[in-house]
Amino acid sequence: MKPENQELRLIDTAHLIGEVEDYRNKGHRLVNVSCTRAGEEFEISYSFELDLRFENIRIIIPLDADIPSISGIYWGAFIYENEMHDLFGVHVRGMNIDFKGNLIRTTVPYPFRNTSFKGEGPCQDR
Amino acid sequence: MSRQIVMPFGPQHPVLPEPIHLDLVLEDETGVDGMLSIGYLHGGLETLVEKRQFPEYVYIAERTCGICSFIHGMTYCQGIERVMGLEVPERAHYLRTIWSEYSRLHSHLLWLGLFADSMGFENLFMNAWKHREFVLDVMEETTGGRVIQGSCKVGGVRRDIDQETLKKMERDLKGFEKGLKEMANVFLNDDSVASRLRGVGVLSRNDAYVCGAVGPTGRGSGVPIDARMTGYAAYGELDFSPVVEQDGDCYARCAVRVNELFSSIEIIRQSIDRIPGGEIEVKVKGNPDGEYFSRSEQPRGELVHYVKGNGTKYLARSRIRTPTLTNIPPLVKMLQGCELADVPVIVLSIDPCIGCMER
Numbered sequence: 001m002k003p004e005n006q007e008l009r010l011i012d013t014a015h016l017i018g019e020v021e022d023y024r025n026k027g028h029r030l031v032n033v034s035c036t037r038a039g040e041e042f043e044i045s046y047s048f049e050l051d052l053r054f055e056n057i058r059i060i061i062p063l064d065a066d067i068p069s070i071s072g073i074y075w076g077a078f079i080y081e082n083e084m085h086d087l088f089g090v091h092v093r094g095m096n097i098d099f100k101g102n103l104i105r106t107t108v109p110y111p112f113r114n115t116s117f118k119g120e121g122p123c124q125d126r
Numbered sequence: 127m128s129r130q131i132v133m134p135f136g137p138q139h140p141v142l143p144e145p146i147h148l149d150l151v152l153e154d155e156t157g158v159d160g161m162l163s164i165g166y167l168h169g170g171l172e173t174l175v176e177k178r179q180f181p182e183y184v185y186i187a188e189r190t191c192g193i194c195s196f197i198h199g200m201t202y203c204q205g206i207e208r209v210m211g212l213e214v215p216e217r218a219h220y221l222r223t224i225w226s227e228y229s230r231l232h233s234h235l236l237w238l239g240l241f242a243d244s245m246g247f248e249n250l251f252m253n254a255w256k257h258r259e260f261v262l263d264v265m266e267e268t269t270g271g272r273v274i275q276g277s278c279k280v281g282g283v284r285r286d287i288d289q290e291t292l293k294k295m296e297r298d299l300k301g302f303e304k305g306l307k308e309m310a311n312v313f314l315n316d317d318s319v320a321s322r323l324r325g326v327g328v329l330s331r332n333d334a335y336v337c338g339a340v341g342p343t344g345r346g347s348g349v350p351i352d353a354r355m356t357g358y359a360a361y362g363e364l365d366f367s368p369v370v371e372q373d374g375d376c377y378a379r380c381a382v383r384v385n386e387l388f389s390s391i392e393i394i395r396q397s398i399d400r401i402p403g404g405e406i407e408v409k410v411k412g413n414p415d416g417e418y419f420s421r422s423e424q425p426r427g428e429l430v431h432y433v434k435g436n437g438t439k440y441l442a443r444s445r446i447r448t449p450t451l452t453n454i455p456p457l458v459k460m461l462q463g464c465e466l467a468d469v470p471v472i473v474l475s476i477d478p479c480i481g482c483m484e485r
Contacts, residue, residue, distance in 0.1 A: 002211065004356050004357075004358070004421065006418070006419055008417075010420075029335060029338065029351070030338050031338075031428070031430065031447075032419070032445075032447045033428050033434070034432050034447065035445075036434060036442070036443040036445070037216065040444075045432075047419060047430070052355060052356050053354075054419065054421070056419065061351030069317075074336060075336045075337055075455060076336065076337035076338035076339075076452065076456070077338075078370075078455065079451060079452065079455050080451075083451070088290040097161070097458075102163055102167040103163060103164065103165075103188050104163075104164055104168055104484070105163065105164070105165030105166070105168070106165060106168060111170060111173070112170075112172070112173060116135075
């Protein structure tokens with residue numbers, strides 16, 4: 001097996017659009033946008049690929065902050081941004097297609113926003 | 127200009143194997159726009175990492191999808207192995223490759239049958255599923271499971287395939303390939319199939335790239351994306367190249383899948399010829415501490431399992447980005463300007479797996 005080398009850079013939210021535009025101009029493909037709750041913050045990772053080289057940039061935002069949409073640069077990004085909104089409650093400004101919370105029909109609002117890592121349930125034995 | 131109407135399509139529809147809802151904006155019978163909403167199958171599988179230890183989560187990962195279950199389990203295991211720095215034995219890599227390609231054969235044949243059914247070609251539908259039975263029998267014989275295999279684990283695989291069975295598998299592939307060629311001839315050369323698919327649901331190369339199309343949806347539009355080229359499992363040791371078509375219509379996406387059947391057979395043959403002896407797993411000690419984006423090529427396209435460990439038995443995060451999720455924006459593009467009667471065929475042409483997508 002050939003292990004894949006992956007780069008990950010932490011950037012400021014203010015530089016997000018500029019960085020994503022750079023990737024677009026260089027011909028990268030948007031692979032994924034993922035959100036992770038890390039304490040009282042969200043880690044949002046944007047993954048790109050060009051010629052099998054996999055690169056990631058990450059922003060870290062407070063739980064109640066909003067972020068700019070990259071769907072003006074990568075048209076298909078709206079699916080990830082709507083998903084982040086519906087599951088984590090991350091507010092994304094300026095999405096090209098905004099489902100307004102109706103992409104994923106959940107019985108509980110923002111079901112992934114709160115984790116049970118704080119000692120509840122079977123995680124107590126950690 | 128005609129009056130626009132919004133017509134609901136799904137979540138229950140004869141052509142949809144799983145529930146998905148589409149709001150089709152129509153002018154007469156021409157689609158102006160199509161918007162999807164999902165959530166009927168959302169199971170919250172990603173959050174189960176909080177309740178299942180990382181070796182147990184393989185079972186959850188496998189059950190993300192009932193068709194490409196093996197590849198989900200393998201991709202998750204690859205991610206954990208990379209975070210923990212585990213060196214998986216070569217034989218295990220080859221076995222994973224063989225089962226992955228049988229999964230691809232199974233998935234493509236299932237899709238070809240459903241696709242033929244959506245065109246009203248019942249005989250072709252049954253023919254495709256007849257061949258699929260052969261693949262499921264091999265999976266059952268070698269792993270114990272037809273759909274959920276349970277043969278992948280962190281550090282390797284649970285089951286080996288003995289040399290005699292491998293030789294039998296290789297012999298049986300000859301007859302299987304012959305039958306597939308006859309079926310492929312109908313899919314690729316029959317007038318009624320071509321007239322139903324050619325020029326329908328066209329996705330340009332540029333749209334495929336900007337919308338993030340992956341797998342046969344992207345390759346049917348001339349974008350040669352194939353995660354197997356990264357060389358995971360044993361793919362780095364094998365000779366193959368992505369199957370690519372240029373037209374971007376439903377016929378091109380169908381042709382990619384038909385031709386990938388033969389590519390998969392060739393990969394299985396090479397794997398059987400080159401598989402080394404030795405162990406099939408390594409012992410796993412400790413807990414994962416770190417993160418990795420594990421990628422693989424599912425039958426529907428590129429799959430990403432993001433795993434983040436925190437040094438405990440429980441992962442901090444598992445994120446599964448399935449190919450169907452990223453093929454939704456291309457589907458929205460394809461539906462713009464299509465005929466109402468073509469919507470079922472176009473929706474099926476991305477091979478949507480809703481259970482996979484919603485997780």
